[in-house]
Amino acid sequence: MRSNHLQFMNRSAGFTLLEVMVALVILSTALGASLRAISSLTQNSSDLRASMMATWSAENRLSQIRLAHEWPELGQSSFDCSQGELHLMCEENVIATPNPFFRRVEVSVFDAQDSGRRIIKLNQVVANAQ
Numbered sequence: 001m002r003s004n005h006l007q008f009m010n011r012s013a014g015f016t017l018l019e020v021m022v023a024l025v026i027l028s029t030a031l032g033a034s035l036r037a038i039s040s041l042t043q044n045s046s047d048l049r050a051s052m053m054a055t056w057s058a059e060n061r062l063s064q065i066r067l068a069h070e071w072p073e074l075g076q077s078s079f080d081c082s083q084g085e086l087h088l089m090c091e092e093n094v095i096a097t098p099n100p101f102f103r104r105v106e107v108s109v110f111d112a113q114d115s116g117r118r119i120i121k122l123n124q125v126v127a128n129a130q
Contacts, residue, residue, distance in 0.1 A: 043055045050086060054109035055118035057081035057088055061107050069129040072105055080112075087112040088119070101128045 015023075061081065067070060072094045081090035093106040108121040 050111065050119055052081035053086050054088055054111075055081050055122070057083055057090055058107040058120055058122040061090060061092065062105065062122060065105060065124070065126060068124070071128050072103060072126065074103070081109065082112075089116070097125070102126065105129075 029052070035090045038103050058081075064070075073098055076091065076093045078089060079089045081088050089110045089112045091108045091110065093108070095106065097104055101107050102115050105124050105126055106121060107123075111117045111119055
């Protein structure tokens with residue numbers, strides 16, 4: 001009877017190859033999902049930073065117009081508005097309004113390194129101070 005008991009213990013003492021393979025598949029799936037989640041969080045953080053910097057660039061130009069009491073010329077212009085190591089291009093579009101004493105200024109900010117992808121667009125109405 002004792003030899004039967006030892007024989008049973010030897011059989012149940014370890015894992016079969018199939019059990020180990022199933023455990024490895026489950027583990028690799030979980031690790032893959034974790035890596036995808038971390039990659040997504042990193043990309044979202046980078047996009048949020050670019051959006052914040054682009055907003056600052058557009059707000060800087062609109063504040064400059066407001067504080068200098070500029071009456072911007074109608075038309076479109078582009079200029080570099082990089083923030084730190086982030087290379088940005090701003091495009092200013094001045095549009096006439098139905099009231100000749102006001103103009104609408106649109107500032108769009110593009111990522112100069114990412115094939116010109118627009119990050120943000122801000123608008124402001126400017127009154128003629130003269």
